[in-house]
Amino acid sequence: MISFEARDAPARWTSWAVPAASILAAFIVGAAVLGLAGVDPLAAYGELLSGPFGSGFGLTETLVKATPLILTGLAVLVPARMRLWNIGAEGQFQLGAIGAAAVALFTPLGRSPGAVPAVLLAGMAAGAAWCLVPAALRAWLRVNETITTLLLNYVALLLVDSLIYGPWKDPAGRGFPLSATFPAAAKLPVLLPGTRVHLGLLLAVAAAVAVAIVLSRTRWGFEIRVIGDNPVCARYAGIDLVRNTILVMGLAGALAGLAGAGEASAIAGRLQRGLSPGYGYTGIIVAWLAKLNPIAAVLVAVLLGGLFLGGDALQISLGLPIAVVYMLQGLIFFFVLGGEVLVAYRVVIRRRTPVQMSPAASR
Amino acid sequence: MTLAAVAVLAAAVRAGTPVLFATLGEIFAERAGILNLGVEGMMLVGALAGFAATARTGNPWAGAAAAGFVGGCLGLIHALLTITLRANQVASGLALTIFGTGVSAFLGRGYVGVPASGFETTPLPLLSRLPGLGPILFQQDPLVYLSFAAVPLAWYVLYRTRWGLEIRAVGERPEAADAMGVDVARVRYACVAAGGVLAGLGGAFLSTAYTSMWIENMTAGRGWIAVALVIFATWDPLRAVAGAYLFGGVNALQLHLQATGTNLPIYLLLMAPYVFTIIVLVVATQETARKRLGAPAALSVPYSRTD
Numbered sequence: 001m002i003s004f005e006a007r008d009a010p011a012r013w014t015s016w017a018v019p020a021a022s023i024l025a026a027f028i029v030g031a032a033v034l035g036l037a038g039v040d041p042l043a044a045y046g047e048l049l050s051g052p053f054g055s056g057f058g059l060t061e062t063l064v065k066a067t068p069l070i071l072t073g074l075a076v077l078v079p080a081r082m083r084l085w086n087i088g089a090e091g092q093f094q095l096g097a098i099g100a101a102a103v104a105l106f107t108p109l110g111r112s113p114g115a116v117p118a119v120l121l122a123g124m125a126a127g128a129a130w131c132l133v134p135a136a137l138r139a140w141l142r143v144n145e146t147i148t149t150l151l152l153n154y155v156a157l158l159l160v161d162s163l164i165y166g167p168w169k170d171p172a173g174r175g176f177p178l179s180a181t182f183p184a185a186a187k188l189p190v191l192l193p194g195t196r197v198h199l200g201l202l203l204a205v206a207a208a209v210a211v212a213i214v215l216s217r218t219r220w221g222f223e224i225r226v227i228g229d230n231p232v233c234a235r236y237a238g239i240d241l242v243r244n245t246i247l248v249m250g251l252a253g254a255l256a257g258l259a260g261a262g263e264a265s266a267i268a269g270r271l272q273r274g275l276s277p278g279y280g281y282t283g284i285i286v287a288w289l290a291k292l293n294p295i296a297a298v299l300v301a302v303l304l305g306g307l308f309l310g311g312d313a314l315q316i317s318l319g320l321p322i323a324v325v326y327m328l329q330g331l332i333f334f335f336v337l338g339g340e341v342l343v344a345y346r347v348v349i350r351r352r353t354p355v356q357m358s359p360a361a362s363r
Numbered sequence: 364m365t366l367a368a369v370a371v372l373a374a375a376v377r378a379g380t381p382v383l384f385a386t387l388g389e390i391f392a393e394r395a396g397i398l399n400l401g402v403e404g405m406m407l408v409g410a411l412a413g414f415a416a417t418a419r420t421g422n423p424w425a426g427a428a429a430a431g432f433v434g435g436c437l438g439l440i441h442a443l444l445t446i447t448l449r450a451n452q453v454a455s456g457l458a459l460t461i462f463g464t465g466v467s468a469f470l471g472r473g474y475v476g477v478p479a480s481g482f483e484t485t486p487l488p489l490l491s492r493l494p495g496l497g498p499i500l501f502q503q504d505p506l507v508y509l510s511f512a513a514v515p516l517a518w519y520v521l522y523r524t525r526w527g528l529e530i531r532a533v534g535e536r537p538e539a540a541d542a543m544g545v546d547v548a549r550v551r552y553a554c555v556a557a558g559g560v561l562a563g564l565g566g567a568f569l570s571t572a573y574t575s576m577w578i579e580n581m582t583a584g585r586g587w588i589a590v591a592l593v594i595f596a597t598w599d600p601l602r603a604v605a606g607a608y609l610f611g612g613v614n615a616l617q618l619h620l621q622a623t624g625t626n627l628p629i630y631l632l633l634m635a636p637y638v639f640t641i642i643v644l645v646v647a648t649q650e651t652a653r654k655r656l657g658a659p660a661a662l663s664v665p666y667s668r669t670d
Contacts, residue, residue, distance in 0.1 A: 004449075004667075037470055085453055137641075143648045146400065146453065147591045151637045154584045162630030284457055323468030323579070330404075330462025334440065337450040337458060 004345035014343040019289070022335035030328045044314060044324070051313035052306030060195040064267070066298075066305030067197075068093070068276065070204035071259035072283025073290065073297040074211055075252040079145075080292055081215060082227040082248055088134065088149030089256040090280025091156030092127040096260025098160060099126025101168065101179055101271035104186035115185040116199070120261050127257015128250045130156065135249030139242040145249075153280065164271055179271035188266035200262030205298060207255060212294040224248060256280060277308065277322050285333050304329070371615050372499045377573060378618075379611025380510050381406070381565040381582075385589035386596060386603040387517050388561025392438075394521065394598055395554035396534040396661040399441050400456025403586025404463020405559050406566035409434040411467040411474065413567025414577040418479035423571045426481070427506065427564060434563020435556045437463060442555040446548050449665040464580065474577040481571035482506055504572045506564070513561070517600035530554055534659035537666040547666050562586065588640045595647040597656045606643070613639045 031041035052062040072089040079086040103122040104110040110119070134148035163179070170180040188199045215221035223244055227234040235241065263275045282304055289304075290296035311325035385402050392399045399405075409430035417426030441459050444450040482504040490501040500511075521527040532540035533550045541547050565585070570577050592606035617632040625632075651657060 033466065033470070087457065137645060141645055141648060142652065143645050144591075144594065147587060147594075147644060148641050150587050151584065151591070151641055154637045155634050158630050158634050162628065166628070166630075281461055284454075285461070288454055321468055321472055321579075323465045323472075326461055326465025327469055328465070330458050330465055333454070333458035333461060334444065337444050337455050338448050340450065341448040 003348050004341065005348050007344060007346055018339040018343055019336060022339045023332055025335045026328060026331035029331050030324075033327065034324070039318065039320065044318060044320065047313045047317050048307070048310035051310035057195070058309065060192060060197050061309050062302060062306045063201055064196045064198070064305075065308045066302040067200045067204050068259035068263055068279040069282055069286055069301035069305050069308075070208055070298050071200075071255045071262075072279045073286030073301050074204075074207060074283075074294060075256035075259075075280075076283045077287035077290065077292050077294060077297055078211060078215075078224075078255070079248050079252050080228075080287055082224045082244060083231065084138070084245065084249065085146040086131065086134075086149050086249065086252045087146060087284060088131060088152050088280070089252070089259075089283045090276060090278065091149070091153035092130050092253045092256035093260035093263075093276050093280050094153075094156040094160050095130040095253075096123035096127040096257030096262075097264035097271055097275050098163065098260075099123040099257060100186075100261035100264045101163075101182070102126075104182040104265065105168070105180055105271075110186045111183045112185065115183065116188060116265075119182075119186045119265050120188075120203070120258060123257045123261020123264070124254040125257070127255070127260060128253040131249045131253025131256070132246065135246050135253075138249070139245040160271065160273065164273065168271060170270075177273060181269045182265055186265060187269060188262060190266075196267065198262065198266035200258075200266055203258065203262070204301075207258070208294045208298045215294065220244075220247075256283070277311075278326065281326075282308075282329060285329055288333065289336060367619070369495075369498050371619050372612075373502065374615035374618065375608055375612035376499060376503065376507060377611065378614040379607040379609075380507050381568040381573065382585050382589050382592060382610050383510050383603060383607035384513070384565030384568065385562045385586055386592045386607055387513055387600055388434075388558035388565070389589055389593045390517070390558075390596065390598055390600055390603060391521075391530070391554045391561070392558035393593055393662055394534045394659055395530050395551045396537060396659055396664065396666070397442070397445055397551055397555050398452045398456065398663040399438070399459070399555060399558055400453060400590060401437065401441050401459025401463065401586075402456075402558075402562050402589050403582055403584065404460035404467075405434045405437045405562035406463075406569070406582045406586045406589075407467040407580065408437060408463045409563030409566030410570040410581055411471045411566075411577055412563065414479060414481075414570035415471075415474055417481055417571045417575075418474065418477055421480060423480070423482045426571045427567050430563040430567030431560040432563070434559040434561070434566065436559070438556045438559020438562070439552070441559075442552045445665065446551050446555070449667065452663045452665075460586070468579045471577050471579060475579070477577070479571070479575050481575035506568050506572045509564075510568075514600050514604055521600065531659070533666075534661055537661050537664075541666075541668065551666075562589075565589070584637060588636070591640050591644045594651065594658075595643050597647075597651055598659065609643065610636060610640065 034041040034044050052058045075089040076086050099122040100119045104119050109115055134145045137143035137148055138145040164177040168179045170178050191197045223239045226239060264271055268275055286297050286300045286304060289300045307325055311322045314320040314324055385406055389402055412433040413426035413430035416429035417423045437459060441455050444455040445452045484502060484504050487501040491497045529545045529550050533547050537547045569581055588610055595606040596602040614636050617635045621629060621632055
């Protein structure tokens with residue numbers, strides 16, 4: 001029979017070998033599905049890798065894709081530290097884009113020298129406000145935040161549609177569902193000339209460092225960690241669960257909103273459909289693969305950003321949908337979850353339990 | 364009753380049916396102590412498998428069987444990860460939804476716009492001519508009738524059979540069930556797989572009965588709505604009917620208003636089912652807290668004798 005024995009401490013080799021083997025295993029199973037659908041897996045993976053690693057342009061574009069992923073990853077990670085599941089980063093991202101567009105297009109601030117901070121702050125405020133709905137329901141009425149944050153994603157996408165098919169549709173846009181383009185002053189500056197790497201990357205990395213410092217070095221971070229370790233203990237210690245729920249979810253919404261504002265302002269330059277190919281959902285995987293460590297989230301976001309860029313290459317050269325990327329991400333997630341058991345437990349295979357143990361000993 | 368009201372109520376039953384299947388399935392998984400947030404993914408893969416098998420064989424029952432089969436297989440992945448490997452149940456469910464969304468969109472790209480002859484409306488003899496209820500309940504397609512049968516069957520199994528007793532025991536006090544000689548892991552595997560089969564059927568209903576086509580992401584959150592309705596139903600199959608048809612009613616009403624023309628903006632109508640589900644969840648949470656009808660005690664807690 002197979003049994004699992006808890007390891008005293010995780011074996012050192014598992015910390016790198018298990019994630020690496022998980023990704024490899026995901027790609028092998030992915031190859032089988034691709035083959036089943038009549039796609040040559042080797043050709044597909046060749047394209048997938050040539051996207052991010054084929055050229056200098058590929059490397060900077062990977063950073064462009066990683067920028068929103070760092071932020072949505074943080075938006076999932078911070079609440080997860082206190083055992084809250086925010087799977088609404090996708091919707092908060094959309095609200096961030098809406099907030100940015102509102103300020104850029106419909107206020108005098110959009111053409112002022114202070115347009116960039118105004119646009120970003122508006123996006124953060126809108127994302128935070130959106131996330132405060134499930135946060136308030138959770139904090140005061142104990143409503144499951146996993147379901148409410150997720151359901152609001154659908155509402156947020158419809159809200160974007162209602163604006164770009166309705167009052168915000170560009171009159172000069174020949175009927176396409178797009179807003180007008182942002183004024184030049186409201187576009188995020190490019191960091192590296194000749195690339196699309198924009199100010200958002202710097203802000204995202206700064207946010208990761210700030211979150212790491214808050215979590216490890218401040219009283220607030222300490223409270224969040226205590227709640228995460230033991231909510232009952234936290235209550236006895238006088239830690240305010242309601243206040244922390246509101247603050248943490250608000251912060252999460254602001255981070256995802258910043259991602260949306262950045263994509264609308266720096267990449268698309270307008271409000272439109274498809275600003276996110278699902279960055280909010282990938283944020284869940286970023287947070288989990290990073291083991292809820294904000295600095296590790298930056299590295300994981302770059303890795304998964306490369307996968308998205310490879311997905312673009314697949315779309316262009318082989319006509320495959322971006323869904324292939326989601327399939328692979330799901331598989332990676334499966335194998336990482338399964339692999340974690342190898343980190344925490346030793347697999348023992350015995351033919352039979354040799355000694356009949358007393359009930360007390362088996363507890 | 365006016366003809367329009369009858370039409371809206373009949374549409375409510377149809378719109379509620381896929382969610383009803385999925386809710387029943389999730390009730391079984393959660394009653395055994397396993398939270399499966401992969402319902403949306405299982406429904407999507409079920410919808411694709413159901414459509415593909417129907418299109419290839421011309422027989423929608425083959426589609427339903429295929430959908431139930433792949434739904435069950437996906438459920439078993441979640442079972443393996445959460446029961447045997449003791450992975451976090453929320454994370455594993457999310458992985459399943461992400462995978463199911465991706466794999467169905469990828470494998471289904473060849474089926475977009477393909478015609479297929481799905482289930483057809485089959486009025487039941489005598490019953491369909493009942494005044495009032497007849498046109499609402501009994502002028503539907505066979506999968507709707509299957510869902511009518513599934514509800515009392517699920518209730519009977521859960522509350523009146525030894526299996527049901529074992530399922531509830533495993534979800535409430537796994538260590539006690541284990542001491543009584545119940546194989547906890549086996550019961551949980553079976554319930555999660557059954558949940559997958561029902562979610563797959565719910566998906567197949569969308570692609571072979573509600574419509575006869577495959578569209579990427581066609582479940583549009585119905586899997587999540589089912590997870591919410593499990594709480595509304597207080598883990599009881601009979602109450603799941605009320606939840607599913609309430610959702611169906613809101614959906615049917617908004618479609619009716621869209622079709623007949625109204626001053627309400629269309630996007631507000633499209634948002635209604637989601638907002639309504641959130642409101643239902645809030646109300647249900649207060650009610651379950653007041654009446655102390657909590658979730659199964661061991662929900663989302665892995666079980667092992669050595670812990």
